[in-house]
Amino acid sequence: MTRISALGHHQPEHVMTNEDLTRLVDTSDEWIVRRTGISARRIARDESVTDLAAAAAGKALAGSGIDPAAIGQVIVATCSAIDRVPSIAAQVAGRLGIPDAVAFDLNNGCAGFTTALATADHTVRAGAARHALVIGAEKMSDVTDWSDRTSCVLLGDGAGAAVVSAGEPDGIGPVVWGSDPARRDTVRMRDAWQPRFAQDGQSVFRWATTELAPFAREACERAGIGTHDLAGIVTHQANLRIIEALVRQLDAPQAVVAQDVVESGNTSAASVPLALAKLVERRAVPAGAPVLLFAFGGGLSWAGQVVRCP
Structure with missing residues (x-):
């Protein structure tokens, strides 16, 4: 059996409002809200994808009370990471003091986290790890075309993380x-x-x-x-x-x-x-x-x- 034992999240401090976007492209708050429902987004100025991922993961790990040495798998779901090698997951593991987990990045676009969660769930159920750290982290501002008003109004930066653990009650359903x-x-x-x-x-x-x-x-x-x-x-x-x-x-x-x-x-x-x-x-x-x-x-x-x- 598997379950999510803890969660964590992190967002950059800088808030970009719809009004801020009107100074970049031909748009308006009314236009953005009517079509997307979005009123604001967070933009990372000095933080990388690794910074965002490690901050969210650190909170989840602390909330779980699990020793970092007990984490057997680290997966980071991302499509915006600039780094190819080492993976963001390996960098996060190093920052959090996770000594020997299998660590890798997974890119399935916006479905990346739920794909990674299923992957970790299967790993733990198979007995290949007792605890896994699953992170979704994006710095979409790095890949945004700030001259395209149809897409730049949508995107933001942030990260969320979950610790997946073996044990009752069973808390993660089939994917x-x-x-x-x-x-x-x-x-x-x-x-x-x-x-x-x-x-x-x-x-x-x-x-x-x-x-x-x-x-x-x-x-x-x-x-x-x-x-x-x-x-x-x-x-x-x-x-x-x-x-x-x-x-x-x-x-x-x-x-x-x-x-x-x-x-x-x-x-x-x-x-x-x-x-x-x-x-x-x-x-x-x-x-x-x-x-x-x-x-x-x-x-x-x-x-x-x-x-x-x-």
């Missing part, structure tokens, strides 16, 4: 994951030396709001619960309009729906753990309650599972 490679270019980040985020926004919106709900429901079915039993729903914080449209298709009247996108923007692989950690921190969802995690994005890919809140 539902997949991809649609035929539409792989709908979200893209190319040019290795100066990558820039770009997407076909309308195509992503249609895909997310018309094709993904069945996979979210399947994650609940595999966990042995109905959507009406959910205490919380944390989707990828891509766009408030997508979140609202997706949740409407799920019969989950009791669920608290994460809307961290409003104040944090789209933080890609960091968005699910960041939003989940905030819900747990303010006890918006009771300990032990079932929460659906469901992320989607570049690839086009998706991954989700039901977890029990620590």
Whole structure:
């Protein structure tokens, strides 16, 4: 059995408002809010992806009470890291005093954290590690085209982390994951030396709001619960309009729906753990309650599972 034993999150101090963006591109607060629901985002000025990841992971590790030497696996989900080798995960392990864990980065776009969480879950269930540290960390401001008003209004920086541990009660449900490679270019980040985020926004919106709900429901079915039993729903914080449209298709009247996108923007692989950690921190969802995690994005890919809140 596996469970999330602790969570942590970290965001840069600098807040970029919609009003700030009007000085960079032809836009307005009304235009951004109406189309995305976003009012602000955090931008890292002096922090790297490693800095963000280590800060969130350090909080999760401290909250778990687990000796760093007991961590057997470190995974960092990111698509914005500039460093290739050593991996961000190896750098985080070094900073936190984790001596000999297998450490690697995972890139599955915005679905990176839920993919990494499933990977850690499988590792612990197989007995290859007793504790794993899973982190979603992004510095999207490094890959933002600040002249493109359709994308620069969306993106923000941050990190969230979870400690996955063996032991009762069983708290991580089976994963539902997949991809649609035929539409792989709908979200893209190319040019290795100066990558820039770009997407076909309308195509992503249609895909997310018309094709993904069945996979979210399947994650609940595999966990042995109905959507009406959910205490919380944390989707990828891509766009408030997508979140609202997706949740409407799920019969989950009791669920608290994460809307961290409003104040944090789209933080890609960091968005699910960041939003989940905030819900747990303010006890918006009771300990032990079932929460659906469901992320989607570049690839086009998706991954989700039901977890029990620590």
